[in-house]
Amino acid sequence: MKVIRTIAELRSEIQDRQQSGYGPVGLVPTMGYLHEGHASLMRKAREMSGTVVISIFVNPIQFGPGEDFETYPRDEARDVALAESQGVDVVFIPAVQEMYPQPTKTKISVAEITSLLCGASRPGHFDGVTTVVSKLFNIIKPDYAFFGMKDAQQVAVIEQMVRDLNMDVTIVPCPIIREADGLALSSRNVYLKPEEREQALVLSGSLRTAQEAIQQGQAATAGEIRAHLREYISRSPLADIEYAELLTFPELVPVEDSYRMVDGDSPVIMALAVRFGRTRLIDNALIQPKVGGSHV
Amino acid sequence: MKVIRTIAELRSEIQDRQQSGYGPVGLVPTMGYLHEGHASLMRKAREMSGTVVISIFVNPIQFGPGEDFETYPRDEARDVALAESQGVDVVFIPAVQEMYPQPTKTKISVAEITSLLCGASRPGHFDGVTTVVSKLFNIIKPDYAFFGMKDAQQVAVIEQMVRDLNMDVTIVPCPIIREADGLALSSRNVYLKPEEREQALVLSGSLRTAQEAIQQGQAATAGEIRAHLREYISRSPLADIEYAELLTFPELVPVEDSYRMVDGDSPVIMALAVRFGRTRLIDNALIQPKVGGSHV
Structure with a gap:
C-alpha cells in the first residue's frame, strides 16, 4: 500500500496502475479517523475495483464558522494501518495547501435538496462537499465511489451532482454500520460524554421502533x-x-x-439530527415501498 | 466525420478512438453559426489532437431572461460543412433534452472574476457557461479545449474553474479573428443593420489607436x-x-x-462591451508588459 500526499504523484500512480491493466478504480473519500463504517466501504471497494484509493482529507470548506474543523479528530497512523488491513492500494492524504493552493473561487452547488435537513443548519456545507468530491473525482477519475448511507443526504446530493454534470462515475451507497447496541458509527461519537453516549441510543431506537410500528400497522401515516x-x-x-x-x-x-x-411507491427516509451538548449526531432509515402493498 | 447527437454514442465513439490509439482529444465547444473564428480554433485543435470534437449547442442556461436564446442564429447544415472542411472528426449536436433531461439542480460558479464586465450585465451567464463546459468535459474528457480570446473573460473564468477543480484538461486560448476592416468575428454580427455594422468599427478602432497611443508614449496611464x-x-x-x-x-x-x-509586470486587458440597438458587441486587446521597459 502506498501513502501519497501530492496530486501529481497520485495522478501518476493511478495512471501507472491503469496502464498495467489493474481494472476499475474505486474511491472511498473520507475525513479520516476511520471506523468500521469506513472499513465496510473499503471492503466493498476492494470487491468491485482493481485499484482501491481512499482519501483522507478534513476539508475546511465544508465546515462553517464555529463548527469543529480545528478539533475534528485525527489519527493518521491508525487510519493508515486500518486501510492497509483492508487491502487498500493507495491512501491519499493531501495537505490543505495541496488541495487549495489558493482559496477556491469555484464552487459546485446543488439547489433545492441542500436547503433542508443538514443543509438548513449548515449553510454552505454541501457546496463544500460537492466541490471537494468533484476535485477528488477529477484527480482520481474513479469508476466507482463509495459513500455511507449514514450521510444519506450527502449521497442524494452527490448522486444529483453526478447526474446533472454527466460525471462518468458510479456512486455506490453502502449500508449504515452500527455498534452492537445500535448507535450508528461516526467519527464524532468520540465527542460524547458517557451519559450522552448512553442517551444517544434514542436515535437508532426511535428509528427501529418506528419501523416496527409501521410493520405492525400501529403507525400508518407520516x-x-x-x-x-x-x-x-x-x-x-x-x-x-x-x-x-x-x-x-x-x-x-x-x-x-x-x-x-402503505400507499407510497417510492422509498421514504426517516432522517434525524439530534444534538447532545456540542455534539451533533445524525441517523436515518429507509422505508422501502411494499410492492403490491394493501391499498385500503 | 461523424455527426453525433447523443451522449452515449459520443462517449462510445471517443472511447473507440482512444482505444485505437488516435492520441489526444481536442474539444472546440461552440454555440454554432460557425465563422472563421471557430475555424481557426478547429485548425489549432487539428494541429494538437488526434481526435477533434466540436460541440454545437446553444446552451439555454447561459442566457438570461430577455436575452437572445430563442433568436440566436442557427444553421446546422452550414456548420457541419464547415467542420468537415476543417478536418474535424466528430461534431456533437445534442438536443436541449439530451443535455438537460431534467432542469439542472447543479451549478458551477466562479466568484469574483464573474461579477464584473459581462458578468455585471448578464447575471448567471458565467454559471451557465462553466456548468455546460464542465458537462462537456465530463462527457468528452478532452486533453485540450480551445476557446477564442474574443470572450477573454470566459477564458479567464474557465481557466480558474479548471485550476480550482483540478480538471485534467489544458485550456488553449486562441487569438481573436477579425474582418478585413477590423471588426471582431461574432455570430451576433448578423444582427447588425448596415449603419450599425459601419459604426461598429469603433470597437476595434479604439483598441488599435489605444495601442498606438501607448507605443508612441501619448497615453501613459490607465x-x-x-x-x-x-x-x-x-x-x-x-x-x-x-x-x-x-x-x-x-x-x-x-x-x-x-x-x-510601462510600470506593469503583468498583462493588462482593454475590454469593451458596446450596444448598437439591440445588439451587444464585445472586443478586447491585451497589452503585454514590456520586459525591461523604461521606468521613469
Whole structure:
C-alpha cells in the first residue's frame, strides 16, 4: 500500500496502475479517523475495483464558522494501518495547501435538496462537499465511489451532482454500520460524554421502533411516525432535536403528515439530527415501498 | 466525420478512438453559426489532437431572461460543412433534452472574476457557461479545449474553474479573428443593420489607436487610455458603451486610473462591451508588459 500526499504523484500512480491493466478504480473519500463504517466501504471497494484509493482529507470548506474543523479528530497512523488491513492500494492524504493552493473561487452547488435537513443548519456545507468530491473525482477519475448511507443526504446530493454534470462515475451507497447496541458509527461519537453516549441510543431506537410500528400497522401515516420519533427521542433529557423528518428518497421532498406509508411507491427516509451538548449526531432509515402493498 | 447527437454514442465513439490509439482529444465547444473564428480554433485543435470534437449547442442556461436564446442564429447544415472542411472528426449536436433531461439542480460558479464586465450585465451567464463546459468535459474528457480570446473573460473564468477543480484538461486560448476592416468575428454580427455594422468599427478602432497611443508614449496611464477608448467609441452616435475597462489578465482586477502602463509586470486587458440597438458587441486587446521597459 502506498501513502501519497501530492496530486501529481497520485495522478501518476493511478495512471501507472491503469496502464498495467489493474481494472476499475474505486474511491472511498473520507475525513479520516476511520471506523468500521469506513472499513465496510473499503471492503466493498476492494470487491468491485482493481485499484482501491481512499482519501483522507478534513476539508475546511465544508465546515462553517464555529463548527469543529480545528478539533475534528485525527489519527493518521491508525487510519493508515486500518486501510492497509483492508487491502487498500493507495491512501491519499493531501495537505490543505495541496488541495487549495489558493482559496477556491469555484464552487459546485446543488439547489433545492441542500436547503433542508443538514443543509438548513449548515449553510454552505454541501457546496463544500460537492466541490471537494468533484476535485477528488477529477484527480482520481474513479469508476466507482463509495459513500455511507449514514450521510444519506450527502449521497442524494452527490448522486444529483453526478447526474446533472454527466460525471462518468458510479456512486455506490453502502449500508449504515452500527455498534452492537445500535448507535450508528461516526467519527464524532468520540465527542460524547458517557451519559450522552448512553442517551444517544434514542436515535437508532426511535428509528427501529418506528419501523416496527409501521410493520405492525400501529403507525400508518407520516404524521404518526414523526410524532413517534419525536416522542421517543424526547425521552432523553440530553437530546435536542434539530430535525426528525420523513422525505422521499433520493428526491428529498418532505411527505405530508397525512401521507399513508402503505400507499407510497417510492422509498421514504426517516432522517434525524439530534444534538447532545456540542455534539451533533445524525441517523436515518429507509422505508422501502411494499410492492403490491394493501391499498385500503 | 461523424455527426453525433447523443451522449452515449459520443462517449462510445471517443472511447473507440482512444482505444485505437488516435492520441489526444481536442474539444472546440461552440454555440454554432460557425465563422472563421471557430475555424481557426478547429485548425489549432487539428494541429494538437488526434481526435477533434466540436460541440454545437446553444446552451439555454447561459442566457438570461430577455436575452437572445430563442433568436440566436442557427444553421446546422452550414456548420457541419464547415467542420468537415476543417478536418474535424466528430461534431456533437445534442438536443436541449439530451443535455438537460431534467432542469439542472447543479451549478458551477466562479466568484469574483464573474461579477464584473459581462458578468455585471448578464447575471448567471458565467454559471451557465462553466456548468455546460464542465458537462462537456465530463462527457468528452478532452486533453485540450480551445476557446477564442474574443470572450477573454470566459477564458479567464474557465481557466480558474479548471485550476480550482483540478480538471485534467489544458485550456488553449486562441487569438481573436477579425474582418478585413477590423471588426471582431461574432455570430451576433448578423444582427447588425448596415449603419450599425459601419459604426461598429469603433470597437476595434479604439483598441488599435489605444495601442498606438501607448507605443508612441501619448497615453501613459490607465486613466488616459480609458478616456481615449470612451472618447473614440463615443464618436459613433449609435454606440452605447456598457463598459470600457482596463484590468489585469487573467486575474481581472481593474487597474487604477493612475496606473502607468510601462510600470506593469503583468498583462493588462482593454475590454469593451458596446450596444448598437439591440445588439451587444464585445472586443478586447491585451497589452503585454514590456520586459525591461523604461521606468521613469
